[in-house]
Amino acid sequence: MNTENVVALVTGANRGLGRRFAEQLVARGAKVYAGARRPETVDLPAVIPVQLDITDPESIRRAAELASDVTVVINNAGVSTRSTLLDGALDDIRLEMETHYFGTLQVIRAFAPIIERNGASSGGGAILNVLSVLSWAHPPTSGAYAAAKAAGWALTDAVRTELAPKGIHVAALHVGYMDTDMVPYVPADQKTDPGVVAKLALDGLFAGENEILGDALTRTVKAQLSAPPR
Numbered sequence: 001m002n003t004e005n006v007v008a009l010v011t012g013a014n015r016g017l018g019r020r021f022a023e024q025l026v027a028r029g030a031k032v033y034a035g036a037r038r039p040e041t042v043d044l045p046a047v048i049p050v051q052l053d054i055t056d057p058e059s060i061r062r063a064a065e066l067a068s069d070v071t072v073v074i075n076n077a078g079v080s081t082r083s084t085l086l087d088g089a090l091d092d093i094r095l096e097m098e099t100h101y102f103g104t105l106q107v108i109r110a111f112a113p114i115i116e117r118n119g120a121s122s123g124g125g126a127i128l129n130v131l132s133v134l135s136w137a138h139p140p141t142s143g144a145y146a147a148a149k150a151a152g153w154a155l156t157d158a159v160r161t162e163l164a165p166k167g168i169h170v171a172a173l174h175v176g177y178m179d180t181d182m183v184p185y186v187p188a189d190q191k192t193d194p195g196v197v198a199k200l201a202l203d204g205l206f207a208g209e210n211e212i213l214g215d216a217l218t219r220t221v222k223a224q225l226s227a228p229p230r
């Protein structure tokens, strides 16, 4: 894909990893819609802020109407309630699924026809779903988050096969701790720079990779998936 022809929508682009995606897509020559629940918090000058709450179908519909020239969607928006599955509030557990699974799915359903239409005349379209090393490693301390990211992994694989005949490439980014607002409790030396991860993910997406592994921990965990059960 020639990134200068890309028209991208990034969800949760007002801070953290999403802000880095938006910034770097602009630097690569793309036109960028910066989706945010509160678009007034988007502080990048060269992007088009768009109101977008991925758990609100009406907000998604409006965003799809406005950003009707999109060829690439980065499903980045996410939450971490750190809920355990047995004792955590069910509302928090549902929020994780509503955001990472149903929210991402609803954005894909709204934008896939748009990407298909625009991608046909501009060298193809793509979707990147931001997942986690916790799609594969499931500590009980983040049970709700891990279950939602695992669901996001299955969604990504199924949708990749569905959208391939429509000329839309679907990729996943799996990554461990990054230095964003999501994990203030993690020591700095255990977190990756989100700017480094965004670059790696965009390089992988535009190279046509299906699964992008963002750090050493994620590569180790992925390699262990085929190990015999303990």
Ligand SMILES: NC(=O)c1ccc[n+]([C@@H]2O[C@H](COP(=O)([O-])OP(=O)(O)OC[C@H]3O[C@@H](n4cnc5c(N)ncnc54)[C@H](OP(=O)(O)O)[C@@H]3O)[C@@H](O)[C@H]2O)c1
Pocket (backbone or CB within 6 Å): 011, 012, 013, 014, 015, 016, 017, 018, 036, 037, 038, 052, 053, 054, 055, 075, 076, 077, 078, 079, 099, 103, 130, 131, 132, 133, 175, 176, 177, 178, 179, 180, 181, 182, 183
């Ligand atoms: N940080 C990590 O260690 C880590 C590791 C692996 C994967 N990830 C994943 O990376 C992605 C980005 O997270 P981050 O680390 O950048 O976290 P962050 O700094 O907390 O940013 C989260 C972003 O998602 C947005 N968001 C949350 N719910 C939303 C909704 N319903 N609709 C639209 N936007 C919504 C937030 O918007 P508001 O400003 O309105 O809240 C914010 O822009 C997430 O999918 C996360 O699960 C993070």
